[in-house]
Amino acid sequence: MTRFAFLIEFDGRPFMGWQRQAHGPSVQQAVEEAIAAVTGVRPVVNAAGRTDAGVHATAMRAHADVERDITPFRLMEAVNAKLRPAPVAILDCVVVADDWHARFSCLGRRYEYHILSRRAPATFEKGLVWRVPQPLDADAMQQAAQHLVGLHDFTTFRSAHCQAESPVKTLDRLDVVRADGRDGARIIVHAAARSFLHHQVRSMVGCLALVGMGRWTPEDVRDALAAQDRGRLGLNAPPDGLYFTGAIYPE
Helix, strand or coil: CEEEEEEEEECCCCCCECCCECCECCHHHHHHHHHHHHHCCCCCCEECCCCECCCEEEEEEEEEEECCCCCHHHHHHHHHHHHCCCCEEEEEEEEECCCCCCCCCCCEEEEEEEEEECCCCCCCCECCEEEECCCCCHHHHHHHHCCCCEEEECHHHCCCCCCCCCCEEEEEEEEEEECCECCEEEEEEEEEECCCCCCHHHHHHHHHHHHHHCCCCHHHHHHHHHHCCHHHCCCCCCHHHEEEEEEECCC
16 A cells, blocks of 8 residues: 655636535545546545635645555556546645645645736636726735734634634734736735634635725724624635645655
């Protein structure tokens, strides 16, 4: 038995999320079935994070135990062939120690949230960005974001369905960057932490967007955090613009 670690990219639009479930297709199901088609045995594929329906990934880490004698390169090539035409790709595959775990060995996770600020609807990137029709003040959003960095009780930014034992998390980074392009004003929110609560990134981005629109002040975000009350959440951003972009492990 060999444990393989994968680096996975996927477009979340056709899926109900990462985790296998009975009421719709998932990324986990697609990868497990592709590995089974190659090896003859369906493994359990564990990932660094459990993304929601419609959320994407550029660098999801995952692992699976495979009984077949096969090199990482051949396994990657064969699994990618079986994944077609699903919008999922194995970017890298390596052998890891038997006690390495994509989720439990992970020391940190990174996300990006992409906002397209323009009146015209999204065309090529529909479902890949959150299109906000009005201009956004990225500087005010960045100011507001800094109220959320650090160790806090994030109850306000936690889904009612969150299964985490505690709402207390340490947010290592939350930065708002403006990246204007030919398609209009693009804003990218970078978030990093050891782990996140369910909907935490989307909830934080939604409130930052209210600041960018001028409907909230940066202090309103601070006060919403201090309230520790989900009822004080201003807006939960849609899944479209959210990307899992990296997982950190011990060297």
